[in-house]
Amino acid sequence: MTAAFAVAIFVVAYILIASERIPRTAVALGGAALMMLLHITDARKAFFSEETGVDWNVVFLLLGMMVIVSVLRQTGVFEYAAIWAAKRARGRPYRLMVMLVAITALASALLDNVTTVLLIAPVTFLVCERLNLKVVPFLIAEVMASNIGGTATLVGDPPNIIIAGRGGLTFNDFLVHLAPLIVLLMVVFCALCRWLFRSAFDYDPRRVAEVMALDERAAITDRRLLWQGLGVLGVVVAAFVLHPVLHYEPSVVALLGAGLLVAATKVTTEDALREVEWPTLVFFAGLFVMVGGLVETGVIGGISRAAADATEGRPGFAAMLLLGASAGLSAIVDNIPYVATMSPIVADLVHQQGAGGGHVLWWALALGADLGGNATAVGASANVVVLGIAARNGHPISFWHFTKYGLVVTVVTVALCVPYLWLRYL
Template sequence: MTEMLAPILAIAIFAVAFFFIATEKFNRVAVVLVAGGLMAAIGLTNAENIFYSHHAGIDWGVIFLLLGMMVIVGIIKQTGIFEALGIWAAQKSKGKPYRLLVLLMVITAVASPFLDNVTTIMLVAPVTLSVCRRLDIPAAPYLIAEVLASNIGGAATLIGDPPNIIIASRANLTFMDFIYHMTPIVIVMFVLFVLMARFMFRKSFVYHPERVNLVMEMDASAPIRDKKLLYRCLGVLLLVMIAFSVHHVFHMDPAIVALLGAGVMVMVAGVRTSEYLAEVEWATLVFFMGLFVMVGSLVHTGVIEHIGSWAINAVGDNYFAAATSLVFGSAILGAFFDNIPYAATMAPIVEGLAAGAPDPATGQSLWWAFALGADLGGNGTALAASANVVMLGIAARANEPISFWKFTKYGIVTTIVTTIVAWIYVWLRYFVWV
């Protein structure tokens, strides 16, 4: 196959697969398996890339992180804690839809910078489903708002969003660098998003006074069936959360933390294998594998690198234009390609551009522009970030299906507004107030 034909075929297959996923004409797992298999069969990628390449294959770190956390959440679910938290949230908000939405969004956004956003969604989504069922209200707007808040909040720290970990490793940035440069604007964007949510989801807000009265009379601790099991599980979960927060100090991959935590949780809880494996979202894991193969083919054929190189070459020595290109370009591309492989592919290009900057501060500004664009682009479509896909899987399993377009119509608006705010921040902080 010629070097010119391979990228064209890769783009064509990816576009067709994306169309079928977006229109939901076929099962999304079947679509990515057929598309990924076809790309491998015609030589757009190969077995070595699929199984062993860090940049152009399946990201096993993401797969095993998800598997470990699914086991942990599945065991904790059996304690009844999610139902108890759902009652507590309903009582604190007094069943008022927007007040409940804000409460759940704040919980999600506060947790996301310290956990990865996939873990946060896996912990918050069951609580959301429980409270929505108690109040007899649709869960979809609350789940969508949470995952959008998670992607925004996760941008605040080095460990909150996977692209940040990749960027920090390539640019030698520390945890405190992210706190200093990213956290201020993330707080601003989250407050703005809370205000936007009042209008974006207003048609979905439902209030049933009779259901609220019933919930207000309930004992929030009643659903907890085994307090000893709950205490043991929460102890393990606390250790897992601490390990996530300091994993970079001990050079331990988050996936290893999740798998160790899952193993300890199984031993401490003493539950049967069939019980906790039944809670694993196998369809979601397989979907991720197929999606990684598809994106890996675009990486292997040079599609993503050529797009990034073209954008950067187009701006020349104008570093503000380069920063602008990275903010908006990353947000746009990140909305259509999972932002983990995208960040891994673009990082060397940004490194080269930053190395040629006239001073270190200007060079570093490009990294922050890149991080903001990649993180915020994760809200662009239902497939743009791992947390989005996980949330869709949880919703479908709970018989609260959320379509590609239902998520995306909110995600696009959020991405456009937050990306513009991020660009203004980059302009002011790194090119005006210098």
């Protein structure tokens, strides 16, 4: 009976999160509260258990990176990068899109993709207005690039952080196993942009002269803070890469970097914390408690055993099934709760299959969940953020307008993952 209650709470919460009728943070907190109220879990298991409690490594990694990005945002460095790209593109629309897409993908690999699109979107409006270009295709291309680029690293997309925590994977693991494929996917995506958004590449010589007159250096408002922020970010990324040597968890590194940046600069604690997405962090905590309830009642274990029986120990079949199912489900619902639910199941499958076929399942889950988020307007948090920005600026993007491009990009990118996973691991 306890298991039935746990499943009912989670399913209802999942539906409410997908429908977006109620704020997802409120749903996650409500679901976590019901899990405790019905004694499905308790405070000790929810707050202190590594297996069934809140993954504080995930929460504090996000908190630390949000603080670092908050400080960098005050320097104008992202605006500088976008204007620089526009001038280097010589005002050519397609060349400009490729450069903005490349910057977005690279930034999303190092930072959170939601933060990246929040920073790059306002500059996109500015540049497109100066060049008299349609801004919607650029926004859609950028958000898709953020989802693709964020797949390459542990910190690029929240689902990867969850996967790393469950799978014991490091920053270097993601770089070695996913980054080469993501570089290929970005090349293919840039070629797709030429075809998908061909009607948006109108060239206006008079407007080009205006954008060439912009001074990107004027966008930098605090040079000293810029160098301090970039220095700390560089050290943090280096520490991520050197995790096998230093043995510091990414959450510890991010918090140390955030603390150093606030302590060593004139930025106040209030300013640094103002940009932190507290609802997102609370959402994570509530979600972990709900998933922990499913683990406690044996629901996750039962699903794991059924999945293992279905795949009959065949890692190839399991990986392809996981890739396709993850892409399809992440197109419909937010990929964060999906990965939080699936990661303990995949962990059991990895354990059952042993070292021979293990890691491929983690990469199949990451690729399916991250790339599947491009399929629809609600598939990833970054998509929803960009649609909101576009609407507030008088350029609304409908669900189906986004989806008609997203489905093409998702099908192509996920299809390319199949031979990569098969040839490299199977």
